[in-house]
Amino acid sequence: MRIAIGGILHETSTFATVPTTYRDFETGLGLYRGDDIVAKFRGTNNCTGGFITGAERHGFEMVPLLWGFAYPSGLIPRADYDRLKRELLQRLAKAMTDKPIDGVLLDLHGAMVVEGIDDGDGDVIESVRRAVGQDLPIVTTFDLHGNHTQRRIEHASAVVGYDTYPHIDMAARGEEAADLIVRIVRGEIRPVMALRELPLFWSAACQVTAHPPMDEAMRLVFEAERRPGILSVTLATGFPWADVPHMGASVIVVADGDPGLARKTADEIGDWVWQRRERWHRRPLTVSEALDFGDKQGRYPLMLADMADNTGGGAPGDSTEVLREFIKRDLHDALVLYMVDPEAARQAHAAGVGGRFQVELGGKSHPVQGPPAPMELEVVALSDGRFVYDGPMYGGLTGELGLSAWVRQRGVNVVVVSARMQPLDQAFARSFGIDCAKMRYISLKSAVHFRSGFEKLGGSIHNIDASALHTHDFARLPYQRRKKPMYPLEGS
Ligand SMILES: [Zn+2]
Structure with missing residues (x-):
């Protein structure tokens, strides 16, 4: 089994005044290619570290492509993004020419915004889908702070989001993604996904997964993941500093061959979160x-x-x-x-x-x-x-x-x-x-x-x-493009 791995990770604040350039990827956590990716991340707590552990445990061959992470900052200029995407796709094409691959593991953030492309992550996934065709699995990991879209789940085969904030489970989620792709390639599972978007702001103070109130939400996520037919559940709290139409919290459920079960479970968790929406807010002190x-x-x-x-x-x-x-x-x-x-x-x-x-x-x-x-x-x-x-x-x-x-x-x-x-x-x-x-x-x-x-x-x-x-204090942010109404600023 031969699996390509790669990632372009950015959490984009459209309110930050400094743009995020190609150079910021080189000087952030860094831009790595080929075997350097494995050398850099083996044994570390990030999703690619987890892909590597998974590859070694399952014995599949990794084809590391390109991995870049810039620290969170402003909009990515189109030319800088295109340069990163072009190299990722060129390396993928070369990997496929050398010898057929069986799938792609993508390490993404989920809140990347590019000049002219609101859904940067969706664009990466769709481009990789176009390159590999409809039949190969693409499994993607996401940060807890992703703003998710239908486009992503249409083009990915399965997604796995972090379950912790602080993010101490990145490697574990990478390994989970590696497990999923192996089972897909072997024909053991056939993932289908449903996305439920939630029009609400979620204060950072209420997202600490080890403490109330967030621990209760995570217990529901874990309980749902143990149900028969459910492969993975992602509860994303969203990234409110990205002023894009799809900004907000969401639930993504991956089920095995049963779209109805995925839909029903995503709606159940989404409703549960929505009904308790006042819990996810706390006014910070002066x-x-x-x-x-x-x-x-x-x-x-x-x-x-x-x-x-x-x-x-x-x-x-x-x-x-x-x-x-x-x-x-x-x-x-x-x-x-x-x-x-x-x-x-x-x-x-x-x-x-x-x-x-x-x-x-x-x-x-x-x-x-x-x-x-x-x-x-x-x-x-x-x-x-x-x-x-x-x-x-x-x-x-x-x-x-x-x-x-x-x-x-x-x-x-x-x-x-x-x-x-x-x-x-x-x-x-x-x-x-x-x-x-x-x-x-x-x-x-x-x-x-x-x-x-x-x-x-x-x-x-x-x-x-x-x-x-x-x-x-989200009311003070000069939003122009987010959807309305969003709780608690509009409506109830
Ligand atoms: Zn995060």
């Missing part, structure tokens, strides 16, 4: 509300999830509201992870360890992100930004945050970085010598993923909506 409430609780470190400036969702990462509040309150053992400000990072390197410099920190990318915080900083430690993740999400993978520095003013510490990446674990802070457990206040530019590496600190976590581009 910065001062969270600090006041957290201090009253007295469980430290008091961690603030700076959700609106989540670089992992495509926000710029230089919002200063939390930092300015830390300074105003003259907090001690306070830490900001991370502040994206390449200019300040360069100044820190020029000043050297122990040096001091004055700076207007952050708040430079967009008026909503500012104003910059005027600071007199002491340089505590410097870094070239390279480190190895040690948490459950990216453990073993190399992170590259560019020129970086640990700087401080009195009790307020900031890790200044040059690249936009959310803090997924404590490894980078530790590389400077920062012990997060000793901090009293930690602000993280992340919505949920940081929990995989920081919840173990104990303390308390508070979701906040500071002034930044990715506000979770």
Whole structure:
């Protein structure tokens, strides 16, 4: 058995001002070809890592094509996308000429938007379908944050979405996709799919799969997956910063040869979610509300999830509201992870360890992100930004945050970085010598993923909506193209 594997992954925020270019794929998690894909991802927690484990377990031959991941950011220009897609398809055509293949495993995100192509993922799947013909299976993995379309399930044979947020099961879902494609090729199963779209916004704070209320939704998903005839169930919470007509939550059910069962199950889960729609919303706190409430609780470190400036969702990462509040309150053992400000990072390197410099920190990318915080900083430690993740999400993978520095003013510490990446674990802070457990206040530019590496600190976590581009107050986002009505903004 010979299975081609590949992926083009992007979570596109159409509200982010910086476009996502071919170069961003090269410098994100990277752009890999052929055997380099296997060398890079064997044993790591991503879907391709799971494809590889599956291939080794089932003994099928992998034909790795092209794999690229750019960090979440703005719209992908058409020419940059076409260049990626062209190479993926050329490599696929070459693989098929060398020797027939039996199927394709695709590692996709599910919220990719390209200039002129709202449904980027659907376009990739349809193009691969055209290349391989109607008879070969295509099995696709998707992030929990996909905005799904009928086009995708028409052209894929089966899809498998992540079941966790933070996404700690990516490899497991990749392996599940590998299992499915093997069973399809052997003629053991004949998957059919149904999609149920749900017109609702789902707050990130209510998506933590290990905690209520999301754990209950996941229990229903797992229970449905154990029913006879059901092969896989995906509950996608959607990605609301992609202003496209198909934005929103959805359910996809893969059944074995029974379209009626797929439809009925997708509708049952969809109805269950819709009937409980008020549960999937929680208003985040303001910065001062969270600090006041957290201090009253007295469980430290008091961690603030700076959700609106989540670089992992495509926000710029230089919002200063939390930092300015830390300074105003003259907090001690306070830490900001991370502040994206390449200019300040360069100044820190020029000043050297122990040096001091004055700076207007952050708040430079967009008026909503500012104003910059005027600071007199002491340089505590410097870094070239390279480190190895040690948490459950990216453990073993190399992170590259560019020129970086640990700087401080009195009790307020900031890790200044040059690249936009959310803090997924404590490894980078530790590389400077920062012990997060000793901090009293930690602000993280992340919505949920940081929990995989920081919840173990104990303390308390508070979701906040500071002034930044990715506000979770959806009424403030300048939507033009999403469908209406969507709960809770319109209707009930
Ligand atoms: Zn996600």
